[in-house]
Amino acid sequence: MTMNLKKYPHKLLVKLYFDMLRINKVQLHIESLYHLDEMKTPIHLSIGQEAIAVGVCANLRQNDYISSSHRGHGHYLAKGGDLKRLIAELYCRETGCSKGRGGSMHLVDTSVGHMGSSSIVGGGIPIGTGLGLATQMKAEDRVSVIFFSDGAADEGALYESINFAILKKLPVIFVYENNQFAVCSHVSARQAGEIIFHKTPHDAMPSQAVNGNSVMDVYEATKQAVMRARQKSGPSFIECKTYRVRGHAGAGSDEKLGYRTAEEIREWEAKCPVRAFSEILLRDGVLNETEIQIMEETIDCEIDEAFRFAQRSPLPKPEDVTKYLFCD
Amino acid sequence: MTMNLKKYPHKLLVKLYFDMLRINKVQLHIESLYHLDEMKTPIHLSIGQEAIAVGVCANLRQNDYISSSHRGHGHYLAKGGDLKRLIAELYCRETGCSKGRGGSMHLVDTSVGHMGSSSIVGGGIPIGTGLGLATQMKAEDRVSVIFFSDGAADEGALYESINFAILKKLPVIFVYENNQFAVCSHVSARQAGEIIFHKTPHDAMPSQAVNGNSVMDVYEATKQAVMRARQKSGPSFIECKTYRVRGHAGAGSDEKLGYRTAEEIREWEAKCPVRAFSEILLRDGVLNETEIQIMEETIDCEIDEAFRFAQRSPLPKPEDVTKYLFCD
Amino acid sequence: MPWTKIKSDVNEPNYYLESDENIRRLSYSEAIREAMDQALELDQRVFIMGQGVDDPGAMFGTTLNLHKKYGSQRVFDTPLAENALTGIATGAAIGGMRPVYFHNRPDFLFLAMDQLVNHASKWYYMFGGAVNVPIVLWACIGRGWGSAAQHSQALQGLFMHIPGLKLIMPSTCYDAKGLMLSAIADNNPVLIIEHRLNFRHKGFVPETPYRVPIGKGIIRKQGKDITFVAISHMVTEAYKAAEELSKEGIEAEVIDLRTLRPLDEEIILRSVSKTGRLLIADCGWKTGGITAEISALVAEKGFEFLKAPIRRVACQDVPTPSGYTLEEAFYVGSNDILNAAREILQIR
Amino acid sequence: MPWTKIKSDVNEPNYYLESDENIRRLSYSEAIREAMDQALELDQRVFIMGQGVDDPGAMFGTTLNLHKKYGSQRVFDTPLAENALTGIATGAAIGGMRPVYFHNRPDFLFLAMDQLVNHASKWYYMFGGAVNVPIVLWACIGRGWGSAAQHSQALQGLFMHIPGLKLIMPSTCYDAKGLMLSAIADNNPVLIIEHRLNFRHKGFVPETPYRVPIGKGIIRKQGKDITFVAISHMVTEAYKAAEELSKEGIEAEVIDLRTLRPLDEEIILRSVSKTGRLLIADCGWKTGGITAEISALVAEKGFEFLKAPIRRVACQDVPTPSGYTLEEAFYVGSNDILNAAREILQIR
């Protein structure tokens, strides 16, 4: 990354770094405690993909929408979702963001425009598109961002949704987090080549591929897309090329499974977007070691508090199992 | 059409014309009798689209597969399906190609590779792709042609099927019969622009748009695609631009409905592919008026016979309603 | 094709009023159209989508010219992309709108099952009540004229199994309007399944907007000898059969469930407690269909009332055949109800 | 996550042999894998497809390394495009192959409903027997560890409603192999729904290929006082409950249906004719589920035998909650069966 950071406000750069670091640390902490079997929920870590959630969401306002997936911790936090309620959800507590009904794959925080994530791969794509439709119909000034990965790109729902978004010029941004894997299956085993939506005519839907491990690249691409959406000019498509460094689900590396090489994983771990950005910030004097140290401590404190909050929170009562079936 | 017909065998040109004329006449005859309410089945006429079924199928062998839709009379006949059994199916007879269980939208003639048509729009696309997969796995020398129209092009099943066909290099030809309408809805009300599959890299899937009202254009485009499939080089995509001159379903024009102009219908009726081709053939001396006259009479005879066959055939017995639920 | 031009010249059975000639009658499709018109008028959040809602066919007339009155932003045609469009409707509902998504036939809902069942129906529960999904899906069962296997499925048996989804099947013009207005006002996903044969009817429909409560059945005819439970156009068939039996001095009680989920258990159990005999009539398949659930309900909670086996009158368990001689054997109607009732009552 | 590493160290109930220590035992997943291996070996038309069938997880081990033995043309990974891939499998079957399409969970079948229900299940009937579709779909129900609403649906209640589709739910290792081989040999679409909890078991599995007939239930325990009808892992639960009752001198007859469609009506009716009491246990939702159909069958054809209300033990009618305290309330097991049985028998 040889980009010139000078043109960006200091505050923005600090925020980008802080948010990435925080998402990274939260997930490492979850990972470190997962073996205790107290978080009785599947987890899908987005370690190594922090730049995408953060680079995108830094362009969004509180009332903008995002749509997310099973691998959604990063999106939730980047959009401003409450950390305590995230951890409480992992601990299956009544104080969780989904009141212990959803678990790690089903996060929600409507106060920041996170309207719920689907664990059906591709399931969130039409819903995010529909949020764009609502925005347009209500003549609101909102953007709807849809995060999805290469597995979801296999699904016809993507084709159908993009067609509709272009047709209606919806304020939707398709953020294709191409981390190259769906469980153990490499994208090349499932897709015939580069995703075809890059070929969409520019005026209908500008499309580009960026380095998903560079928060500034993601930020810049999203900035254009958000501008376009706010100007009511229609949807955009951004492919963020990245890699899933952890196993598909659960804690730790899945190196031993042998479906990909240890070197490949190492290579991509070396491209850690958080560390990469910290190096630039240090190099360019945007931050110094002490400041980063303080950030780390702040985050650690917040994480400890969130876990304590979660662990001490009440569990849903069995007799409430039928609650929330219907809304009055 | 300024093409040079000299390079084609006389027999082929005659066959192309004969087949188009026959499909045209069969449908006109169905149409003329439909008001009698004896054919108790919905009908979807492909008048004006004869060149596509014929131009494509002239390249196929008996054991090649086709997959068709609710608007499938032309495909069935062009592929060599039995006329008597088609008409008997419209008359709901036990002698129908589907034994009176399927009706006009569900035709089948396995002896000529027509393995059944779906009336779920887009439903036949994956099935035709799967026929290509079977062919490849059995190392057979067959091609699988999928006929579908612009309504089906809205469906994610098309995207999913094309992706798979390219991924596995299947011997499949996607024939996009763009007749501009799905019921009363113009393609521009449903699709964001030109279909994106024209943008597929050429080596993965060659794609082209041709004049769907020119049988020779369709023939030529298909020829290349069939060659590619037989060489096991993978799928092709052909858009045949055409127009549905009749109403969506039933007999006659739907001009009075007012969702399109009478002029537009007239304009396209003037482009009738059967007449257009006859003019060329006459001009170039491939056929003369008498020969055409004889063809007409031959076809009329065959049609009369088919209708007589159908009308005299037995009806399915009510007590057989549960027959064919399961195959032994 | 006759089934494309269903004439609404038959009055529905006269459930409401004894002999008032001056009541306001609308056709079934006019009743629904009036509901849509009023909903669009009264609530800016309401909009209509679906294949052909703005075309001359206009979903059997139920949406006719509403796009002209309310604009093509609020009444719009959709691509044939049932899965994404259901998700888009769901997203729009989450974003504060109230979409009504029309389908010609329930068969096409099979393409939309992921969004309808995995998403819309679960969203409220899955997020602990944080987000609700006020969408209405509407579909009309095909029948006859060789509609065949892929164009005539009556899928209430499937949808009744889905928690989080309300399921409505009206039988009268009055209810078609009132239940539509309730469905639109409901804060949950609601599926309305209509039946083409209902569209033959004209019936009493007040002009002012009104709501018929979801989850409440109604007795269409009082009786003491046997209970007929039915939905949609099978109510008409059951009523016909009941009138026939009446002539023989047997009084069947006819219950129109109107809603299948939530189910009005009480109205069924109360009736069976009186009659001791139960016949359930459906226009869908028998095995695993709605007749099964209603029977099981009574075998569980009303067993002590039962004097005879519970009989189910429903379609044959095969894909719908196209041929008319086979259609005759596939579908059931008042005669089948009559025969089954006689068996239960052991007459003749 | 514990549920990803189900250990198969528990022997299934000893239904088959009195006390033979020397029988060949395989784990549930090995039993299925052996079926797949033999099917691939014996019939060139058979192939396996599905997300991850060639990965190290290998569908709970059921397809482990088969791609190495038979090549990646016959055992291959698929895109996440469940609808088209089901149609592609259908097309391949029409073209003379015998695909077995594996899914992790039934939830994902909602994406495939159009091809499975509108197409594969209707093709043979719709074309008057001209073309049949020998495909097998396989899916394994999730449970526990917060699988939640979109990853734990037990959808047999839906699929039992579909004409033209065979539906199998084995409960033992022996049947898992034998029914898989029957399903592959069958000329019709067959859906096999497994349950994760079955994968804990080891059981008797002969090495040679064999077939267990589709459409035939089996009595797992003889009894005269009450009939328990169950499927899949609920058979184990019912059996446990029956053993418990045995201690009290009450003999429950435990029927393992094995196939839900076609349903073995006779085995149910014969048992109820003896016991007069019926309890049906399912791991799916109650309303409109398989317990409804089985109850309705008996209320229609075995009414005269019944001495007590029919009880249904099934999951709560809500989307599956993720939290473990709620999961406890959502799922049912041998205790619920025991309690319901006691109510029917009016003990305590």
Ligand SMILES: Cc1ncc(C[n+]2csc(CCOP(=O)(O)OP(=O)(O)O)c2C)c(N)n1
């Ligand atoms: C429709 C559907 N099919 C299959 C699955 C099972 N599944 C869960 S996550 C996953 C992989 C998804 O890959 P991708 O979309 O690339 O997301 P990533 O895990 O990389 O974030 C699969 C196959 C699912 N949840 N939904």
Ligand SMILES: Cc1ncc(C[n+]2csc(CCOP(=O)(O)OP(=O)(O)O)c2C)c(N)n1
């Ligand atoms: C999935 C699905 N949605 C809706 C319909 C209702 N329908 C029947 S034909 C038709 C129009 C199809 O248009 P197109 O694919 O362009 O075929 P064409 O009629 O032009 O041949 C529609 C919407 C259907 N049969 N299937």
Ligand SMILES: [Mg+2]
């Ligand atoms: Mg991925």
Ligand SMILES: [Mg+2]
């Ligand atoms: Mg068309």
